[in-house]
Amino acid sequence: MGDQARRYVLTGAPGAGKTTILEQLRLRGFHVVAGVATEMIVRRQADGCDEPWTRDDFLDLVATEQGRRQRAQPPAKVQVYDRSPLCTLALARYQERPVTAALAEEVERAIRDAVYQRQIFLIGPLGFVTRTAARRISLAESLVFARTHEQVYREHGYELVVPPGPLGDRVALVESHLR
Template identity: 45%
Template sequence: MAREFILTGAPGAGKTVILRALEAQGVDVVEEAATDVIALDQGRGIEEPWRQPEFITDIARLQLLRAARPATGAVRVADRSLVCTLALAEYLDHPVPELLVESIGSMLASGQYERQVLFVELLGFITNTEVRRISLADSMRFERFHIEAYERFGFELVRIPALPVDQRVAMVRSLIGPVMNPD
């Protein structure tokens, strides 16, 4: 069975760059869901999907689907988790759907993820995209919601500081260990 890690942080922290580098090194990565839900809804003409009542449920459903895919190596890294979706619901002041509450309970009971969460700290600036439209101040506020949510469920946050990408990737690799199953 694969060891599964969560890599998270606020929007604009540099998670995606770290994950692409890990993937290029053979690490099995589970893609995050919020960006894809936003992009799909925007493609459907919904300018600000995060204002829709079903937004949080849509993210949770996609996360559950992606997390159910069998791991392909000894280690798998998830780009965010259901706890991140809870933090997002609280940050946006959305009601927390029962699906999310039940799924977090199941996730915790199963011990699916390592208790050490790889928490990517903000870089000190934000590069906005069509999907990411958040200020640095708001991202810093959102970061606090993430920290509080993970700590509430007893996870240990291992901080990945604002360093050059190669150093951040090396730090993550040292924490997750070998990525291939021994033959």
């Protein structure tokens, strides 16, 4: 991380409250980088593809865009990312899909170049999932996906910080680490 930016990843399974926490951090003045996968799902659904996450090119598109966004960020001392290429690796494992060359390259670059801080904020499930057109996962599936995220980050040597409790406590814990 030669540019001196401290890049943190906030991740977890769908429906864990990541978006709400990220919005609170943004309102408190932190530079938040929006997630790619959900945005891509919504855009593709608007174009008529009902389940874009099942397409062969989805993982490559997400991983490539994650890398592009990371490299395109303006200078900011602290940046908070809604997921990383390691999350896309977790998605590949969860879906039992092969790791594509583009995904492997982005994961390798993130690790080799120490793009993200070693501390990763893993937001635990809330105990329910509100289904949307882009989020079609049950609570049971979400719990499996959360464990997959945890396994991927641990395998790659990251330290997981799991903020407990209600929203305010979760935001406060993340903010204390960022400052």
